[in-house]
Amino acid sequence: xxNADTQRHWFRFRTLQDEPLAASTSGAKPPTILxxxxxxxxxxxxxSMPLTDNHRIxxxxxxxxxxxxxxxGVVLFVSLFGYPLQRWVNYQTLALVYLLAEVLLALVVGxxxxxLAAVLSAAIWDYYFVPxxxxxxxxxxxxxxxxxxxxxxxxxxxxxxxRLRTYQETELRTKLLSESEKLGRTLLNSVSHEFRTPISAxxxxxxxxxxxxxxxxxxERLIAEIESAGARLNRIVQSLLSAARIQGxxxxxRLDWCEVRDVINxxxxxxxxxxxxxxxxxxxxxxxxLARMDFxxxxxxxxxxxxxAAIHTPPQTPIEISARTEGKELLLQVADRGPGxxxxxxxxxxxxxxxxxxxxxxxxxxxxxIVKGFVEVQGxxxxxxxxxxxxxxxxxxxxxxxxxxxxxxxx
Amino acid sequence: xxNVMNNVVSTPDMxxxxxDDEPQIQRLLSTVLEANHYRVTxxxxxxxxxxxxxxxxxxxxILDLGLPDITGLAVLxxxxxxxxxxxxxxxxQDSEPDKIEALDAGADDxxxxxxxxxxxxxxxxxxxRRSDRGKxxxxxxxxxxxxxxxxxxxxxxxxxxxxxxxTEYALLRxxxxxxxxxLTHRQVLREVWGPEHEQKTQYLRVYVQRLxxxxxxxxxxxxxxxxxxxxxxxxxxx
Numbered sequence: 001x002x003n004a005d006t007q008r009h010w011f012r013f014r015t016l017q018d019e020p021l022a023a024s025t026s027g028a029k030p031p032t033i034l035x036x037x038x039x040x041x042x043x044x045x046x047x048s049m050p051l052t053d054n055h056r057i058x059x060x061x062x063x064x065x066x067x068x069x070x071x072x073g074v075v076l077f078v079s080l081f082g083y084p085l086q087r088w089v090n091y092q093t094l095a096l097v098y099l100l101a102e103v104l105l106a107l108v109v110g111x112x113x114x115x116l117a118a119v120l121s122a123a124i125w126d127y128y129f130v131p132x133x134x135x136x137x138x139x140x141x142x143x144x145x146x147x148x149x150x151x152x153x154x155x156x157x158x159x160x161x162x163r164l165r166t167y168q169e170t171e172l173r174t175k176l177l178s179e180s181e182k183l184g185r186t187l188l189n190s191v192s193h194e195f196r197t198p199i200s201a202x203x204x205x206x207x208x209x210x211x212x213x214x215x216x217x218x219x220e221r222l223i224a225e226i227e228s229a230g231a232r233l234n235r236i237v238q239s240l241l242s243a244a245r246i247q248g249x250x251x252x253x254r255l256d257w258c259e260v261r262d263v264i265n266x267x268x269x270x271x272x273x274x275x276x277x278x279x280x281x282x283x284x285x286x287x288x289x290l291a292r293m294d295f296x297x298x299x300x301x302x303x304x305x306x307x308x309a310a311i312h313t314p315p316q317t318p319i320e321i322s323a324r325t326e327g328k329e330l331l332l333q334v335a336d337r338g339p340g341x342x343x344x345x346x347x348x349x350x351x352x353x354x355x356x357x358x359x360x361x362x363x364x365x366x367x368x369x370i371v372k373g374f375v376e377v378q379g380x381x382x383x384x385x386x387x388x389x390x391x392x393x394x395x396x397x398x399x400x401x402x403x404x405x406x407x408x409x410x411x
Numbered sequence: 412x413x414n415v416m417n418n419v420v421s422t423p424d425m426x427x428x429x430x431d432d433e434p435q436i437q438r439l440l441s442t443v444l445e446a447n448h449y450r451v452t453x454x455x456x457x458x459x460x461x462x463x464x465x466x467x468x469x470x471x472x473i474l475d476l477g478l479p480d481i482t483g484l485a486v487l488x489x490x491x492x493x494x495x496x497x498x499x500x501x502x503x504q505d506s507e508p509d510k511i512e513a514l515d516a517g518a519d520d521x522x523x524x525x526x527x528x529x530x531x532x533x534x535x536x537x538x539x540r541r542s543d544r545g546k547x548x549x550x551x552x553x554x555x556x557x558x559x560x561x562x563x564x565x566x567x568x569x570x571x572x573x574x575x576x577x578t579e580y581a582l583l584r585x586x587x588x589x590x591x592x593x594l595t596h597r598q599v600l601r602e603v604w605g606p607e608h609e610q611k612t613q614y615l616r617v618y619v620q621r622l623x624x625x626x627x628x629x630x631x632x633x634x635x636x637x638x639x640x641x642x643x644x645x646x647x648x649x
Contacts, residue, residue, distance in 0.1 A: 193477060196503050200525035201435045208443050208528040227527075234525055238504060245505075254508070254641070256596075257613035259620055261631055262638040284631055288617055295641035296507050406617055407578075407604075 067109040071117040074105050079124050091129040095150050098125055102154045106161030114158035122151045184248040188241060195237045203230035231273065235307075239366045242300065243352070246373035253294035253378045260289040260323040260332065267302040268321075274310045278319050285324035291398045297374040298398075304367040305334040305394050312356075313338030313391070325400055332396040340386040349384045371396075425539065426450045426468070430460035430486065431475040431501065440473060443528045457481035461489055471539055472498045474518075476509050484512055491517040497538035501526075507641045514595045514642065521593070537591045552587050554635055554648040557626050559587050566626075573625055578603065582618050583626075586636065586646035595643040619644060 078101045082094045098121045106114045126136055126147050138144045206226040209215070215223070245251050261284055268280065302321075309319045317337040324331055341349060341356070348354050350372040353365040371394075372382050380398040387393035427449040429440045434455075441451045452467070454460035457478045464472070472490065476483035487498060497519040502510050510521050519538040522531050551560040558567045561584060566573045575583065581603045585594070600609040608614065619638075623630040637645045 189477075192503055192505070196524050197433045197435060201439050203525040204439045204443065204528055204531075208439070208446070211443075211528050211532070212446060230525065241505065257616050259616040261620070262616075265632060266638055266640045282631065288620055290613060290616055296505075299640050406614065 067113040068116055070109055071105060071113040072120065074101050075117050075120045075124060077101075078121070079128065083128065086129065091125070091131070092146065094129055095125060095146065098150070099154060099157065103157045103161055106158045107165065111159070111162040114162055115155070118151065118154035118158050122147065122154060125150065181248070181250065184250055188244055188248070188250065191244075192237075192241050195241075196234070199230055199234050199237065203227060203234070206230065228273070239370060242370045242374070243366050246370065246377070251297070251373070251377045253297055255292045255294055255378060257290050258293050258295050258298065260284065260291065260330065263293070263295060263298050263302060264321055264323065264332075266295075266299045267306055270299065270303050271306045271310065274307050275319070277315045278310050278313070278317065281318055281320045283320065283322040283324075289323050289325065289330060291330040291400050293378050293380070293398055294374075297378060298396075301371045301374040301396065302332065302334070304371045305396075308367050308394075309334055309336040309338070309392070312336075317391075326397075328400055330398045330400045332398070333393060335387045335389070335391060335393045337389060337391040340390050341384060341392045343386075346384050346386075350382060424448050424450045425470040426452065427471040427473060427535075428452045428454065428460065428463060428469040429473045430454045430457065430478065430483075431473070432456060432477075432479050433475070436475070436501075440531075443531065447532055457483070457486040460486055464490060464494065468494075469496055471535060472496055473501060473535075474498055475501045476506065476513060477503075484509065484516060487513055487516050487518055495542065497535075497542045499531075499534055499538055511595050511597070511642055514593055515597055519592065541589075541592060552590070552648065554587075555628060557635075559583065561587070568626065575622075575625065579618060579621055579625070583622055586622075586644070587648070590646050590648045593639050593643055593645045597643075599643065615644075 075098075078098055082089070082097060085094070102114070102117055102121060105117050123136075126138070128134065130143050130147060131139060138147060203226075206223050209223055210220070264282060264284070268275070268282075306319065306321070313319070313336045319337075320333075320335045322331075322333045322335070345356055349356070350368045352369040354369070355365045368384075375382050375396050375398075378398065380396055383395045383397075385393045385395070425448070427444050429437055429444070429451060431437055431440070431453070432455050437453045437455070441453060444451045449471070452463060452469070454463050457480045460472075460474070460478075474483050474486060474490075478486065483500060487500070490496075490498060498517070500510070500513050500518045500521045501524060502513075502521055503524050513521065519541070520534050522534055550562040551558060553559075556569045557573075558565075560566070564580065566575055566580070566583065582599070585599060585602050596612050596615055597609045599615055600611060603618075604611065604614055619636055620630070623633050623636050627633045627635060635647055637647055639645050
């Protein structure tokens with residue numbers, strides 16, 4: 001049931017310039033995110049959730065002012081209907097009719113409106129129907145008990161119904177969410193599989209030609225072309241899948257203690273091919289540089305920054321990677337000696353599909369957005385600036401938790 | 412004389428079983444492996460793979476983790492109930508938890524799609540070599556300018572003794588005894604610090620860095636104590 005909507009909007013991205021999330025939940029436009037999610041997933045705000053049919057949840061409730069008018073309307077209707085019936089029906093029976101209306105009302109409106117209906121109906125019933133009529137006065141203990149009991153029963157019935165409904169709504173919301181997440185994951189996994197199988201076959205077969213040996217220089221070059229195209233295609237598929245995972249809120253970072261040196265080395269190894277022709281300098285502060293992060297996500301984020309630097313700077317210009325603890329944060333920097341970033345672009349370089357004017361071909365404008373998504377989902381921050389040597393400077397800041405507890409040991 | 416030499420040099424063909432549901436990958440692997448003197452059998456599902464293994468002994472098993480009928484992990488666990496033949500798993504990126512689970516469940520190594528033939532063949536050879544070597548331990552091992560004498564519990568660098576704490580030594584011994592193999596964080600922590608500490612990756616990060624500081628030519632760019640992204644470590648003696 002969620003399929004159509006989810007698929008149609010799968011690749012719709014939200015950027016920071018879009019209208020605030022809260023606005024989209026009440027407007028005529030279908031909501032793109034459930035209200036309670038906008039904060040809990042703070043980091044993925046810049047990608048929207050895939051559309052689910054969460055309007056099913058909304059259909060339960062009219063906006064609050066209308067609910068209050070509905071409550072007043074129902075009470076007045078029962079009163080007008082009951083007034084001429086007084087001759088045949090005694091006022092105790094009428095209380096039961098009020099109760100029935102109260103419970104039915106509680107099924108469709110919120111707690112506040114139910115409470116209003118309970119108070120209003122108790123007042124009207126007491127005033128017009130409990131003898132003496134047209135006064136709040138109560139004659140005997142019998143009627144007094146009736147009025148008090150009515151009030152309590154109406155309030156309790158309203159409250160219980162409201163609770164039951166809240167519970168049902170939560171259930172439905174959870175179910176819809178998990179359905180949509182499951183669908184998203186399944187889709188992503190199968191897309192991932194479908195793309196990677198042929199890429200594996202292409203890259204594997206090309207490489208195997210070389211292993212078999214006896215190739216002319218031209219054949220060697222052609223195989224190298226196939227391999228590098230395969231690698232590039234694989235990077236693009238990886239980017240699209242990563243973006244979809246961020247967008248779909250499918251990222252669950254596995255935070256664990258990581259040594260920054262390891263992350264840097266893994267990224268450099270992964271980017272070795274792209275870095276050919278760029279001298280790389282790493283500066284890592286002495287001593288353990290540990291932070292709680294998801295190794296794989298951080299490696300991808302850093303690889304994307306490195307690839308970005310390698311692609312957008314002239315050949316032979318150095319790329320500098322540094323890491324140190326600054327105050328309560330671990331600061332990871334990638335600096336290049338390229339043309340730098342125009343001042344007005346600094347704010348926008350991390351936006352999805354955002355590309356600098358006159359930037360070189362290569363890449364689809366997802367790399368930096370993925371950096372932002374991956375870092376923020378781990379509780380970190382990203383920023384861009386221009387370095388003191390000219391060239392762009394990208395910062396990743398991760399909260400450095402208190403240094404880990406280590407067993408004491410001597411030589 | 413010639414005959415004897417030939418017998419020593421040429422190894423008999425090894426049998427390899429490929430369990431993967433994608434015909435394209437099956438064909439590719441068969442071609443690559445046959446060109447490198449493996450006898451190849453293929454299976455397209457977990458159940459087919461298991462029944463093939465039950466019927467016939469294999470020197471090597473290549474297992475895709477994403478199979479249509481039962482998960483690769485389930486297949487692996489069943490394989491491990493009756494054979495210690497080396498199993499190399501094929502996975503895709505973004506599936507680190509699956510890789511870790513498979514390695515913990517007894518897989519020997521993993522290759523991430525898309526892989527190069529050279530990389531795959533090297534992993535396969537290493538896995539077979541390790542399983543052939545079996546439990547026979549060598550008393551000492553050399554890598555770079557380092558010698559580890561397991562019998563004497565002595566580590567030297569350029570013939571100078573290196574002082575290691577008992578934990579550092581235990582970690583080093585585990586690494587050299589499993590040279591070339593990926594060890595998951597859990598496996599290392601369990602082995603060196605005990606099962607109650609298997610979540611404490613921070614121990615591992617600090618101690619591996621200490622080993623690197625003492626034994627690597629350049630501790631910031633290690634060549635022996637290699638990190639496997641988010642999975643564990645691989646000690647490389649070459």
